[in-house]
Amino acid sequence: MNIISRESMNKRDPVNKIILGPIQTLHLPSSALATENWWYDPQYSKPIQPLNIMKDLRPINKFMAELKKYTKNNKLKHFAEEALCEYSEALDYIDWDKSFIKLWSILEYLTDTKHNDRYSETINRASFLFTDREYAKLVLIHLKDYRNQSIHARRSRNDGEALIYQLKKYVERLIFFYIVNKYKLKDRNEVAQFLNQPDDIQLLKKRIKLTKNAIDYIGN
Numbered sequence: 180m181n182i183i184s185r186e187s188m189n190k191r192d193p194v195n196k197i198i199l200g201p202i203q204t205l206h207l208p209s210s211a212l213a214t215e216n217w218w219y220d221p222q223y224s225k226p227i228q229p230l231n232i233m234k235d236l237r238p239i240n241k242f243m244a245e246l247k248k249y250t251k252n253n254k255l256k257h258f259a260e261e262a263l264c265e266y267s268e269a270l271d272y273i274d275w276d277k278s279f280i281k282l283w284s285i286l287e288y289l290t291d292t293k294h295n296d297r298y299s300e301t302i303n304r305a306s307f308l309f310t311d312r313e314y315a316k317l318v319l320i321h322l323k324d325y326r327n328q329s330i331h332a333r334r335s336r337n338d339g340e341a342l343i344y345q346l347k348k349y350v351e352r353l354i355f356f357y358i359v360n361k362y363k364l365k366d367r368n369e370v371a372q373f374l375n376q377p378d379d380i381q382l383l384k385k386r387i388k389l390t391k392n393a394i395d396y397i398g399n
Contacts, residue, residue: 194270194278194343196230224273249358254365259357262289266350275339276329282346283326289353291371298323304374308352312378315349322346 201223205213250256269281290304306315
């Protein structure tokens with residue numbers, strides 16, 4: 180998740196280096212076939228470059244160990260795992276527009292954006308986790324416009340690869356927030372409530388005071 184950008188010089192390749200081949204089979208830990216069934220990728224268009232991950236498994240093993248540690252008693256574990264699977268699949272596509280649209284859907288999922296919610300809800304929540312929130316909002320508005328062009332106008336752009344890397348940064352930040360779950364949130368609705376908060380500390384303190392006053396009034 181640490182690659183900031185990439186430029187393929189119009190050569191369209193998936194973002195992921197580890198992807199499924201055109202034909203897939205299912206095996207047991209012993210390597211024996213688990214079933215005689217096999218699957219194929221209907222999107223396959225060209226040979227892929229083999230990658231030997233045995234050269235250095237340390238980053239992968241470290242990531243898996245950290246993931247298990249944080250998700251052991253995490254109420255958001257299911258949502259984080261689902262998002263990670265969708266995130267990985269999104270970056271398998273050679274079609275960059277397809278990758279982008281799927282990444283945006285993950286952004287909506289992690290921000291608990293409902294079907295009838297406005298885009299501003301997604302953008303406001305996703306930007307909360309960034310120090311320069313206003314800049315993050317501007318970038319997300321730009322990415323939202325591209326998403327709409329891709330779906331409704333079926334328009335693609337030459338900078339599609341750069342836009343994928345911009346969007347994946349916001350998706351990754353949200354996935355990390357779910358994995359760590361520092362504030363012991365229980366579900367996506369609580370995450371959305373947290374992300375809906377303003378970034379004005381004085382306003383938040385005023386809300387706390389009003390809430391405490393309301394509790395005192397109702398209690399008496």
